[in-house]
Amino acid sequence: MVDAQYAPLTATLVRTLTDKLYEKRKAAALDIEKQVRDLLQANHLAELKKLLVVLKGLTAAQNAHARKGGLIGLAAAAIALGKNTADYTSQLIEPVLTCFSDPDPRVRYYACESLYNIVKICRSSALSHFDELFDTLWRLSADTDLNVRSGAELLDRLLKDIVLATNSFEISALMSLVRDRIYSQNSSNRRFVVSWLSAILTAPELSISVYLPEVLDGLFQMLGDSQPGVRDATEAVLGQFLERMHEQKDGDRAELSDMINVLIVHACAEGSTLTRMIALIWLNCFLKMHSVGLLQYLSSFLTAVLPCLNDSQLKGFAKEINTHLMELLSENADIEYDAVIKVLLKHIKHEFRDTRMAVLNWISRMHVTAPAKLFSYMDRVFPVLLSLLSDTCDDVLLLDLQLLSDICEGKNTSGVELQELNLDEDTLKQLSGISPYLVKFTSSLLAMFRSDKALLNDRGVLIVRQLCILLGSGSIYRCLSVLLLNDSDTEFVSQMVALLNGILLTSSELFELRKQLRTLESEASLHKSLRIFISYMGFSTYRIAWLVCIIAKLRTCKHTSTAPMESRCYG
Structure with a gap:
């Protein structure tokens, strides 16, 4: 050296x-x-x-x-x-x-x-x-x-x-480096990246929100990290970003769309509950910031929200989003109805009750706010609503019946062809004045009762009674009677007659009808009124004996009040 x-x-x-x-x-x-x-x-x-x-x-x-x-x-x-x-x-x-x-x-x-x-x-x-x-x-x-x-x-x-x-300092240089490393799987590397984002977010003079779409997906993936420290730090940074978003509501629509898509993916992803929760929080905040402007993404929002309505940790956020979206719905709202209907029908048979209820409420809301638009999809919606009558949950069944009744009462009859029911001219004449949807609904209901004996035995009375409340006993009995006249299955007809007999004699929904039959003054008026009733109800002569028997029993029942008939009246 x-x-x-x-x-x-x-x-x-x-x-x-x-x-x-x-x-x-x-x-x-x-x-x-x-x-x-x-x-x-x-x-x-x-x-x-x-x-x-x-x-x-x-x-x-x-x-x-x-x-x-x-x-x-x-x-x-x-x-x-x-x-x-x-x-x-x-x-x-x-x-x-x-x-x-x-x-x-x-x-x-x-x-x-x-x-x-x-x-x-x-x-x-x-x-x-x-x-x-x-x-x-x-x-x-x-x-x-x-x-x-x-x-x-x-x-x-x-x-x-x-x-x-x-x-x-050029913030773009930093964000380029962050973007290249945002998908790192190493917890220490992730913590490093998050720490830099957090540091930059503490400086109000540095504009970083514009780069959020480039790193949002990677940050949400970090929420599923195995290290609690990384998860906590990432959650904090996302909170900082969200505050910046509140300060800068007007952003590029394409970037907003990209971010919503990222949030939807993570809200629906299996795995980390924290990831799904934060995604819902972000979606809720976006909805509050942009309001009606986000209805164009309604189908995406529903895809994320509907499955979360039964989750104990997520349902609070999901319900808030769902309610807000429903409040924003109007006749002139910018909505892709085809995509929305597709999502709703996908979830209408969901395993959780709350999700099925939410879907029915959405269809009901659409029926109220934009019936004409909904009816253009009724060929897809109506059969699914009918199939839901076999739902094991009473709340779902009752809401389904309410929605079906609302549809049947509607003036819009487009998309309904009674000819497909193979009814003769006389029967169609007897059904004149009745909503085609009610006829189709009643016909489908009878078909379901015929094919599903458990549904008939377990829920038949509840369904018919509820329909009498919603649509009126006269309309329901008339429609059922006319359709049963065309039924060649005598065993099934007998079962239906027995069911209708019991409801007519005992249910409170048919009290006024019983009262009319019970207070006939003379035998002549009995037969006169009976024939009018028979004509109205569409019964043939061979079933007069059944009605006479019912009326006779009704007249022998001693009622001192307007309380519903009890089962003892038809012993």
């Missing part, structure tokens, strides 16, 4: 600088600091550059202690340069960066220490190497050595402080 090899440093100084003992290396660094000051003061800039080249060479030496010496020497040079470091930033930083790939963890640690001191002196001029610094710190955040990670965290905090204090 000769002096000329390391000029302007002496061989002795270099030997001390590369010693295995830290204290000796530190003492040599102090000498280098003094020498750099002297060269700078004497304006021997060429010699100063040679000195930095020597130190760079040491950082690439085969001996680990030599590399450590080169690192501490560069830090000492930076301290000596002080405010003049801007002209030497590259010569100071670049040699240190190469040492972060060193297999020796102690070298990597000393590289952290050296770079910290260099960046602390260079301040904003160090940002010319921001990309390399960020990438290095990102890799070091997952370093296997705890001391290296600790050293990197100190350097990371320093770099954040410098960025936030530099008005000329």
